[in-house]
Amino acid sequence: MNLLFLGDVVGDMGCDILEKKMYSLKQKYKIDLVVVNGENSATGNGLTRYSYQRLVSVGADVITTGNHCFKRKEALPLYDENDTLLRPANFPKGVPGHGYTTLDLGYCQIAVVNLMGTTYMEPLDNPFFCIDSVLDEIDARNIMVDIHSEATSEKKAMGFYLDGRVTAVIGTHTHVQTADEMILPKGTAYITDAGMTGPELSVLGVKSELAIEKIKYHAPVKFEESENPCFINGVVIDFDENSGKANKIIRIIER
Template structure:
């Protein structure tokens, strides 16, 4: 069996620090073989920087996935081309920096990691369904394959989950920063959860100070986001994969404080 830990969107430097406090012990306790962390908001003010990405990797992440804030920081452009385990959504145009798929060699087994982004209420990109078909047909795709689907609409996430069922090990959603309680193994053997959640401040609106977001809704005026401070939580999910079949045998959702 292979234990794969998927961590929800890490928000800002405070989220990065909390991840460093909790991740190493969790990996040891749960005998984690591979850790995937969504880091598109890991820099203060969103996006990802060299320092925030390095912090995640040094804290125990093996692969960093991203989403609609992939290219928020210009300094990150070159990173996507040079860091093999830093992914941007695969359904971005080929002209965009980086890649949306990588293979991690664990020694006894290889694991493919795919990063895709939804098109409902987000940027107009290539269909994630068509892109997933293309990637799964690749002769390089290992038997064990995990997908981070960074999407807004729950319906789109569940649809892609069933579309991948039996063809991928697991699909976990990111982007909304709110963990869902629908973790399961789908009928044909693919592990699924609509959203893994967030790693950041508990008393916040998606990691931001609540009063800023409330005022924005009340006044309809733009506002500069400031990250909240206080106790944090790390939302994550563990998928257990069968090495022989590549299918999922169990899903466990966790929220660590």
């Protein structure tokens, strides 16, 4: 089977390019399942009902998130209403939603897990202990993990920690695609960051002059989405649905 994972979708323009390109992407790579990180899909980041519906309409089977998952109050009910919209599993008990879902395709089951790192980020539950508990609950050979984390070392450590236990570990959050896609020794596909889907000539999707002003002067700046042409970053993972082992991971950039 082939799974398409797309890095953080940024704003309306990120959704726009998916509307234009998703069909051809699925045809080109013979995609069976699409997972998209949508935590920045609303204008100004976060996720809204409108941006959620746009991602679903272009073909996202599962939508993962991260530290901005609860930024928009209007989105909170969505996490309980939709099994395929995830927030990180290591959020405290009592928050809306759930951290993993299992899709039953008839001939196989595929689980998608959403985790968030804690290095340089919010002090959530330890993601390593959390994933151990989640894996005890999942009854599926094919397991895809989105680790939404700032530190490359934390994502790399999670990859090796889960090698042979899951089908793929895919990093998100930094919006910059890394060139370290690989199949780990025990058969798990890995990449430190899938990148982003949004304006290419930008600072993580934001107008570069605004990001420079913020970093240079440390003063409050209202970020605005860049209006430059977009690109799509992600990976395609070819895996054996009977064993749960990955055969190949291909890093993609579509302009």
